[in-house]
Amino acid sequence: MNGPPAPAGKLPVHVLTGFLGAGKTSLLRRLLASPALADTAVLINEFGEVGLDHLLVEAVDEDIVLLKSGCVCCTVRTDLKDGLVNLMERRRHGTLPPFARVVLETTGIADPGPIVTTLIADPMLRHQFRLGGIVTVVDVPNGVGNLASFPESLRQVAAADRLAISKSDLASPGEAAMLAARLSALNPSAALVTLLPDEAPDIALLLADPADEAHRAAEVRRWIEAAAVREGGWRFHGHAAHEAGRHGDIRAFVIRAEAPLAWPRFALWLSMLLNRHGGEILRLKGLLSIESIAEPVVIQGVQHLVHAPEHLKAWPEGVHGTQIVMIARRLDPALVQRSFDAFVGSGKAQ
Numbered sequence: 584m585n586g587p588p589a590p591a592g593k594l595p596v597h598v599l600t601g602f603l604g605a606g607k608t609s610l611l612r613r614l615l616a617s618p619a620l621a622d623t624a625v626l627i628n629e630f631g632e633v634g635l636d637h638l639l640v641e642a643v644d645e646d647i648v649l650l651k652s653g654c655v656c657c658t659v660r661t662d663l664k665d666g667l668v669n670l671m672e673r674r675r676h677g678t679l680p681p682f683a684r685v686v687l688e689t690t691g692i693a694d695p696g697p698i699v700t701t702l703i704a705d706p707m708l709r710h711q712f713r714l715g716g717i718v719t720v721v722d723v724p725n726g727v728g729n730l731a732s733f734p735e736s737l738r739q740v741a742a743a744d745r746l747a748i749s750k751s752d753l754a755s756p757g758e759a760a761m762l763a764a765r766l767s768a769l770n771p772s773a774a775l776v777t778l779l780p781d782e783a784p785d786i787a788l789l790l791a792d793p794a795d796e797a798h799r800a801a802e803v804r805r806w807i808e809a810a811a812v813r814e815g816g817w818r819f820h821g822h823a824a825h826e827a828g829r830h831g832d833i834r835a836f837v838i839r840a841e842a843p844l845a846w847p848r849f850a851l852w853l854s855m856l857l858n859r860h861g862g863e864i865l866r867l868k869g870l871l872s873i874e875s876i877a878e879p880v881v882i883q884g885v886q887h888l889v890h891a892p893e894h895l896k897a898w899p900e901g902v903h904g905t906q907i908v909m910i911a912r913r914l915d916p917a918l919v920q921r922s923f924d925a926f927v928g929s930g931k932a933q
């Protein structure tokens with residue numbers, strides 16, 4: 584099996600999502616104040632009017648504005664693809680300043696799945712762009728309620744690489760801690776960052792790029808450590824079982840295998856699983872040990888879509904064997920384990 588082509592030349596598109604009013608635009612505005620992010624194009628995917636006045640300096644045309652930071656901002660009221668193609672065209676023709684990355688701020692009720700699918704699977708886009716990180720903003724006052732009431736909020740949290748907790752200044756430390764616990768139970772593999780009103784947000788929220796080898800190795804290590812810490816919670820005994828029910832039966836679980844996997848069998852199993860249950864699998868991250876390949880292979884997926892596998896240069900210290908973290912709705916971990924055992928080997932769902 585070969586890894587994906589080098590991402591050089593493709594522009595990363597970072598997705599910034601979060602429920603209505605969670606604080607996406609506020610975070611973006613604060614991030615873009617950093618000179619390190621000046622060469623950023625911003626796509627805002629909104630329904631209806633867009634309140635960009637606070638960001639605006641100069642209107643380039645009716646859809647595109649130049650922000651104070653020098654970033655370009657484009658409001659996409661039609662289609663994500665049109666917006667991205669349009670940005671690239673203008674960059675090529677020199678009517679927009681060159682930019683090194685795109686940040687897409689989604690609507691508050693967006694399901695990130697189709698956005699990710701468009702970015703990765705569209706034949707035109709995938710030659711020019713690649714998916715960067717997915718950052719989801721969740722606010723303390725409303726976060727727990729939104730997760731209980733709106734499936735979109737759950738999907739946004741499940742898809743995240745990084746979860747940013749906003750508005751902790753508007754709630755008690757206890758409420759903030761409760762939200763943090765809820766978020767790490769739902770998506771143990773995402774890094775959790777609390778935004779502080781008086782401190783500039785860390786630009787790594789956007790710049791920590793999954794295509795960077797050192798970053799990827801650190802991320803993998805974190806998922807695995809999170810898996811070890813959260814394993815009790817993931818079985819949903821006691822309190823966790825109660826929480827799982829309140830989250831529309833979303834569960835995170837791990838499949839492990841000690842022996843190296845035969846890639847063709849694994850790939851067949853995964854495509855069958857996603858074909859049958861892709862709608863229920865919100866997020867999938869795995870570190871695979873593959874026969875005849877010394878280095879570990881990383882796979883990542885959001886719903887039906889799995890990114891091209893990537894090779895790490897070495898196994899993270901103390902980590903060995905296949906470990907696949909899945910966040911899924913109404914999917915019995917025992918069923919997944921049985922099918923994994925039958926098709927791939929003697930993996931064990933934890």
Ligand SMILES: Nc1nc2c(ncn2[C@@H]2O[C@H](COP(=O)(O)OP(=O)(O)OP(=O)(O)O)[C@@H](O)[C@H]2O)c(=O)[nH]1
Binds near residue numbers: 601690749750752778
């Ligand atoms: N106190 C406080 N207010 C915040 C914080 N973050 C955002 N806000 C306020 O919350 C409101 C909504 O913030 P936005 O950044 O517009 O949220 P959004 O997620 O972009 O909103 P939509 O695009 O409408 O979904 C604004 O009035 C912000 O000033 C925070 O950390 N603390």
